[in-house]
Amino acid sequence: DTGVSQNPRHKITKRGQNVTFRCDPISEHNRLYWYRQTLGQGPEFLTYFQNEAQLEKSRLLSDRFSAERPKGSFSTLEIQRTEQGDSAMYLCASSLTGLADNNEQFFGPGTRLTVL
Amino acid sequence: QKEVEQDPGPLSVPEGAIVSLNCTYSNSAFQYFMWYRQYSRKGPELLMYTYSSGNKEDGRFTAQVDKSSKYISLFIRDSQPSDSATYLCAMMDNYGQNFVFGPGTRLSVLP
Numbered sequence: 001d002t003g004v005s006q007n008p009r010h011k012i013t014k015r016g017q018n019v020t021f022r023c024d025p026i027s028e029h030n031r032l033y034w035y036r037q038t039l040g041q042g043p044e045f046l047t048y049f050q051n052e053a054q055l056e057k058s059r060l061l062s063d064r065f066s067a068e069r070p071k072g073s074f075s076t077l078e079i080q081r082t083e084q085g086d087s088a089m090y091l092c093a094s095s096l097t098g099l100a101d102n103n104e105q106f107f108g109p110g111t112r113l114t115v116l
Numbered sequence: 117q118k119e120v121e122q123d124p125g126p127l128s129v130p131e132g133a134i135v136s137l138n139c140t141y142s143n144s145a146f147q148y149f150m151w152y153r154q155y156s157r158k159g160p161e162l163l164m165y166t167y168s169s170g171n172k173e174d175g176r177f178t179a180q181v182d183k184s185s186k187y188i189s190l191f192i193r194d195s196q197p198s199d200s201a202t203y204l205c206a207m208m209d210n211y212g213q214n215f216v217f218g219p220g221t222r223l224s225v226l227p
Contacts, residue, residue, distance in 0.1 A: 042217030107159035
């Protein structure tokens with residue numbers, strides 16, 4: 001399977017714990033995006049990377065959230081001191097480039113986080 | 117006013133019906149318009165992708181973009197129960213940035 005993969009698929013944690021999610025994009029894609037989606041809503045943009053550089057962060061991305069893409073391949077999203085409001089589906093997407101006709105985003109299956 | 121508006125539904129139609137899904141938007145910088153299908157507990161799957169105004173057809177799916185009215189549509193012909201899902205419109209500017217989703221319309225096609 002050469003699509004976007006995310007791990008874990010589900011994560012249940014207690015409030016106050018730290019969690020880390022991983023995303024492996026499509027191999028030749030140089031852009032990687034993180035979104036958060038709650039029930040009944042569309043995905044909300046969190047941040048994106050062009051190769052290893054984090055180019056944009058949403059105001060939704062509080063100080064407790066940090067994302068990395070150290071080698072321009074896989075990415076991790078860490079949430080520190082989780083809160084119940086962090087419960088959501090965290091989606092990763094990748095695209096070939098941000099220009100012209102090569103910027104379709106392909107999504108992974110998501111990581112569903114439940115904070116108790 | 118939200119940047120992208122979409123009727124959340126739910127929308128229920130009988131099998132074989134023509135389905136019309138719509139989004140309106142406020143940001144005139146949007147140039148790329150996409151429709152995604154999302155099944156329950158899955159990531160969104162890209163269905164259609166159009167640039168600027170016009171129509172695009174792919175099998176049973178037709179996407180229309182009217183930039184003058186800031187209005188986009190997705191039509192599904194001969195709808196099938198397997199089309200039951202949430203349909204999300206999404207759009208972005210010329211630089212592949214400012215990527216915004218609508219809230220999604222939940223569609224049920226009844227056999």
